[in-house]
Amino acid sequence: MASPTSRTTMTSPKHHHPPTKGALIFSFASAGVTVFAVLAVVVLFCRYRVRGRAPVSAAAVAGGGNNPAGRRAGVDIAKLPEFAYAESARRDDGGRAAQCSVCLGTVLAGEMVRRLPLCKHLYHVECIDMWLASHTTCPLCRADVEPPGDDDQAAPPAEPQQELPV
Template sequence: MVAVFCVVAVSVVVWKACAFVAMAAALLAVGWRVLAAPGSWRRRVGAAATPAGGAECGLSAAAIDALPASEYERPLGSGGAPACSVCLDDVRGGETVRRLPACGHLYHAACIDAWLRSHTTCPLCRSDLSPRRRRATATGRGHS
């Protein structure tokens, strides 16, 4: 009697485990197809949320290129080198850097350019660098 009970208990647990694994695999397969499909819901939501001008989430190439870039020169008598907050590496003399006009934070040009292609804010202080939003705020039409 005890042996029959043990066999039934083990088979029920194994059956439930197999059913759970099969259900999880099916959900994962369906979810993967939805996310990876061309025109998936993420792309449709992103397209609907895009501004009328068709711009993506970040700044345009023209807006990024308009930001001041220069060759970094380490000030005499300064302690350590500043660190780029995007790649976390020190900025060395002779490297091309950008100092963001909204806040003055300094980054490697390539690092901040990559960041700004998908964001419109400073990585450190979140100052908005979007030309459209800055104009709206300056004229008093910005959202609060």
């Protein structure tokens, strides 16, 4: 049989003390510091992600598109040829149907299309007109839609440089 002293040591009394004021303050302070640290990490991560992107200027938003060299006001869409697509209009004879790279749809016979003058890529009129409203390049190869010298913004000819005597 067990002695009465061993019985009291085997079972612990169930004392319930309410948390002290200091423990509550410490708990709330720890939670506040944790929330602040998480928010700081999120803000720093967002700033890091945004810093890697190129800044967008007002000229780019106004219609310069992705052309980094001298953003133009846009492309004169009326200068681009528009015609009804026929099977013979395909540039490659690989046996596959022409595809509009903007909408990724097949170009069907009779649909109105535009062929870009420099790169010769073919697009639905609605698709390429919407693209050219905010870009000055081909959506597929990024070639300029209009050659740089075909308007009155052509650069003046460079003067020959003279060698200086040594």
